Amino acid sequence: xxxxxxxxxxxxxxxxxxxxVNMSVQPGxxxxxxGTSGVGKSVTIKHIIGLLKPTSxxxxxxxxxxxxxxxxxxxTIRRKVAMVxxxxxxxxxxxxxENVMLPIRKHLKLKDAEVRKKAMALxxxxxxxxxxxxxxxxxGDGMRKRVAIARALSLDPAYVLFDEPTxxxxxxxxxxxxxxxxxxxxxxNAGCIIVSHDLVSIFSTATKIAMVYKGIIYKEGPIEDFHSxxxxxxxQFLSGSSSGPMETPGF
Amino acid sequence: xxxxxxxxxxxxxxxCHETGGLLHLLFMVIKSLFPPRFxxxxxxxxxxxxxxxxxxxxxxxxxxxxxxxxxxxSVFVKRFGATSLVGWGAGxxxxxxxxxxxxxxxFSGRVGSxxxxxxxxxxVTEQIDGLKAxxxxxxxxxxxxxxxxxxxxxxxxxxxxxxxxxxxxALFGILIxxxxxxxxxxxxxxxxxxxxxxxxxxxxxxxxxxxxxxxCYAGMTVRGGAVGVGRAVNNAVVxxxxxxxxxxxxLTYSLS
Amino acid sequence: MTGKLYEMTANLGGFVTGIFAAALxxxxxxxxxxxxxxRFRGRAQGEVLKQMYLIGNRSLIFVTxxxxxxxxVLVFQVCLQINKITGDQSQVGPEFIKGMIHAxxxxxxxxxxxxxxGAGIxxxxxxxxVTEQIDALRMxxVDPxxxxxxxxxxxxxxxxxxxxxYAMVIVIVAGAFMAHSSFGVNxxxxxxxxxxxxxxxxxxxxxxxxxGGAIPIVAGYCGLTTGRGSEGVGNATTRAVINSSLxxxxxxxxxxxxxxxxxxxx
Ligand SMILES: Nc1ncnc2c1ncn2[C@@H]1O[C@H](COP(=O)(O)OP(=O)(O)OP(=O)(O)O)[C@@H](O)[C@H]1O
Ligand SMILES: [Mg+2]
Numbered sequence: 200x201x202x203x204x205x206x207x208x209x210x211x212x213x214x215x216x217x218x219x220v221n222m223s224v225q226p227g228x229x230x231x232x233x234g235t236s237g238v239g240k241s242v243t244i245k246h247i248i249g250l251l252k253p254t255s256x257x258x259x260x261x262x263x264x265x266x267x268x269x270x271x272x273x274x275t276i277r278r279k280v281a282m283v284x285x286x287x288x289x290x291x292x293x294x295x296x297e298n299v300m301l302p303i304r305k306h307l308k309l310k311d312a313e314v315r316k317k318a319m320a321l322x323x324x325x326x327x328x329x330x331x332x333x334x335x336x337x338x339g340d341g342m343r344k345r346v347a348i349a350r351a352l353s354l355d356p357a358y359v360l361f362d363e364p365t366x367x368x369x370x371x372x373x374x375x376x377x378x379x380x381x382x383x384x385x386x387x388n389a390g391c392i393i394v395s396h397d398l399v400s401i402f403s404t405a406t407k408i409a410m411v412y413k414g415i416i417y418k419e420g421p422i423e424d425f426h427s428x429x430x431x432x433x434x435q436f437l438s439g440s441s442s443g444p445m446e447t448p449g450f
Numbered sequence: 451x452x453x454x455x456x457x458x459x460x461x462x463x464x465x466c467h468e469t470g471g472l473l474h475l476l477f478m479v480i481k482s483l484f485p486p487r488f489x490x491x492x493x494x495x496x497x498x499x500x501x502x503x504x505x506x507x508x509x510x511x512x513x514x515x516x517x518x519x520x521x522x523x524s525v526f527v528k529r530f531g532a533t534s535l536v537g538w539g540a541g542x543x544x545x546x547x548x549x550x551x552x553x554x555x556x557f558s559g560r561v562g563s564x565x566x567x568x569x570x571x572x573x574v575t576e577q578i579d580g581l582k583a584x585x586x587x588x589x590x591x592x593x594x595x596x597x598x599x600x601x602x603x604x605x606x607x608x609x610x611x612x613x614x615x616x617x618x619x620a621l622f623g624i625l626i627x628x629x630x631x632x633x634x635x636x637x638x639x640x641x642x643x644x645x646x647x648x649x650x651x652x653x654x655x656x657x658x659x660x661x662x663x664x665x666c667y668a669g670m671t672v673r674g675g676a677v678g679v680g681r682a683v684n685n686a687v688v689x690x691x692x693x694x695x696x697x698x699x700x701l702t703y704s705l706s
Numbered sequence: 707m708t709g710k711l712y713e714m715t716a717n718l719g720g721f722v723t724g725i726f727a728a729a730l731x732x733x734x735x736x737x738x739x740x741x742x743x744x745r746f747r748g749r750a751q752g753e754v755l756k757q758m759y760l761i762g763n764r765s766l767i768f769v770t771x772x773x774x775x776x777x778x779v780l781v782f783q784v785c786l787q788i789n790k791i792t793g794d795q796s797q798v799g800p801e802f803i804k805g806m807i808h809a810x811x812x813x814x815x816x817x818x819x820x821x822x823x824g825a826g827i828x829x830x831x832x833x834x835x836v837t838e839q840i841d842a843l844r845m846x847x848v849d850p851x852x853x854x855x856x857x858x859x860x861x862x863x864x865x866x867x868x869x870x871x872y873a874m875v876i877v878i879v880a881g882a883f884m885a886h887s888s889f890g891v892n893x894x895x896x897x898x899x900x901x902x903x904x905x906x907x908x909x910x911x912x913x914x915x916x917x918g919g920a921i922p923i924v925a926g927y928c929g930l931t932t933g934r935g936s937e938g939v940g941n942a943t944t945r946a947v948i949n950s951s952l953x954x955x956x957x958x959x960x961x962x963x964x965x966x967x968x969x970x971x972x
Binding site for chain 2: 768771772775776778779780782783786787801804805808809810813817818821822825826828829830832833836837937938939940941942943944947948951952955956958959962963966967970
């Protein structure tokens with residue numbers, strides 16, 4: 200039972216974004232994926248739910264080869280693996296409550312009243328119940344993110360992917376998101392993969408870190424390994440220093 | 451010289467790419483229809499939204515189109531002193547050609563481009579990926595309901611438009627062109643046949659299909675943020691206009 | 707009950723003031739454009755030429771295909787109908803040519819350009835709004851209307867006229883081809899221009915010029931009032947297509963009506 204990347208390459212035309220990614224996540228783990236902007240973190244995790252297919256290599260979820268299955272079979276994977284998008288990706292045309300109700304209604308054979316009840320419980324869990332009738336355009340980024348999390352949890356996923364869940368949030372909201380993630384891992388035994396730049400988040404929450412650099416997982420391991428690392432690239436990233444050996448795309 | 455050839459080649463490749471994309475979309479839509487697998491709630495919502503939103507614009511367009519047609523007809527007819535032909539001329543032109551084309555273009559501008567903008571925004575804000583991530587097929591949830599609603603709605607709106615255009619023609623015939631209502635009506639009702647109306651409505655159905663397909667395709671293939679959405683809307687209306695006019699040519703031929 | 711009534715009145719009030727505000731703002735943009743044209747004195751000649759090239763380049767094939775097809779269709783329908791009644795096709799050419807010049811070509815060309823050019827202008831100015839280029843322009847003390855709309859206005863007036871004349875040639879040739887190939891009408895019977903009066907030429911030209919001016923003003927207004935956020939540019943482009951098309955239809959109706967009562971009066 201795990202998500203596994205085996206030597207994953209992904210090119211966009213002549214641009215080689217991933218050149219041999221290897222990593223894995225077990226249920227209950229909180230893997231933080233770190234790396235500079237534009238290095239390919241979002242690209243990496245989109246492979247897990249088949250939004251992108253690898254140019255070569257293998258991606259599997261609980262033994263199912265995601266890169267091989269048809270679009271139809273992918274939908275069963277996607278019920279098991281939820282994703283919280285970088286900009287939330289709530290549906291503009293639906294109210295917050297309807298956003299959370301949509302996947303429940305589509306996938307669980309429940310009566311309308313039960314769908315509503317379940318959705319409200321989820322919104323309550325992220326503290327958004329009193330805004331349930333509003334539309335995504337009427338609330339701020341932090342609230343949108345919380346609704347997106349509620350929506351992602353609606354089908355009781357075994358794994359949850361977060362793309363920069365705390366970026367753009369105030370510190371208090373950010374810590375709330377951190378504790379939600381921890382709750383998921385401990386109470387529901389969900390495997391979490393979190394793309395993040397937020398060092399506070401990383402060091403308070405992670406059980407494991409994977410650093411993407413130059414198209415590969417430069418280093419993967421528990422927090423202590425990163426704390427004690429003497430590698431200059433890792434030291435530079437964790438200290439946020441502008442001078443050092445690290446190459447940043449776009450600069 | 452070399453540049454010119456390269457440019458033509460590039461254009462041709464592009465055209466093939468776009469045509470292929472459209473055909474692929476068409477194939478996917480048809481696949482979702484046999485057996486029908488699409489979201490009924492979305493379908494009803496789109497029927498309502500696309501229909502109701504367009505009624506004012508269709509009425510305005512049809513009313514003035516009727517007016518323009520009766521004026522043009524009377525420029526012609528007055529020189530021959532044959533006012534008895536005005537009702538017929540206006541009705542024939544509106545039902546068979548001018549009505550479906552102008553209403554189709556306006557529908558493309560109102561509903562088609564709105565659809566492209568909406569889908570395009572969903573693409574750039576990752577909402578389409580969001581749907582897929584929730585295990586919901588965008589084809590069944592978004593595209594098929596929209597395609598069906600657009601075909602049905604343009605068809606129904608053209609019926610409304612036909613009626614309004616004739617009212618406009620009769621009214622302006624009386625006001626500007628010195629054609630009495632009785633003369634207009636006699637000429638209209640004796641010479642315009644159900645076949646003319648059917649001819650136009652078949653066209654409306656096909657135009658609705660063209661607008662729906664081109665606008666969905668343009669929306670789903672948006673790239674490059676908000677700026678890309680604007681560009682896509684522009685492409686969508688141009689492709690739809692080309693599609694409408696070219697298919698009109700073939701329809702006119704094959705329906706006659 | 708009263709609450710609902712109150713809400714409805716408030717909505718209606720909001721709607722009416724909204725329309726007035728929009729009309730006022732559209733009017734202001736139109737006036738600033740006209741003023742800009744008179745102060746123009748060749749300042750941004752390069753820009754005008756560039757815009758003329760862009761409009762022509764974008765629209766030439768589009769206009770050729772659409773108007774060519776429409777020309778053939780219209781002749782086809784007319785001949786079909788005449789065949790049913792008298793069978794005398796000798797008047798088709800002269801009457802068709804006359805009708806095209808004062809009526810069909812101006813409105814159809816303008817409708818096509820409203821989708822092609824109008825949507826383009828709105829997408830472009832809308833993008834400049836969301837990327838804050840318009841704000842940057844204001845910061846340097848340049849009126850965005852002067853900078854963006856005036857060159858496009860001049861280019862559009864000129865090019866709509868040029869493309870309209872070109873479209874007439876296309877439509878008439880395509881029509882003649884159809885009449886000849888499907889109904890056996892001789893070319894020398896079809897190409898007869900003596901039904902065309904000075905009034906027809908005047909009305910046709912006037913329509914082309916006014917349409918050519920209305921499209922960039924309406925589209926520019928839609929683009930400059932683009933809302934923030936990811937759906938802003940798309941909405942602006944949508945509004946531009948529909949509003950400039952509608953403007954064309956209403957303007958065409960007015961000029962046709964006035965023309966019928968004045969220069970085309972028999
Ligand atoms: N669909 C695509 N087509 C072409 N290139 C793409 C595509 N998606 C991503 N890329 C490219 O892949 C690279 C990595 O993108 P990605 O979004 O994964 O970065 P990231 O690590 O998530 O950065 P950020 O922290 O800014 O989100 C970028 O250079 C991007 O331009
Ligand atoms: Mg990213």
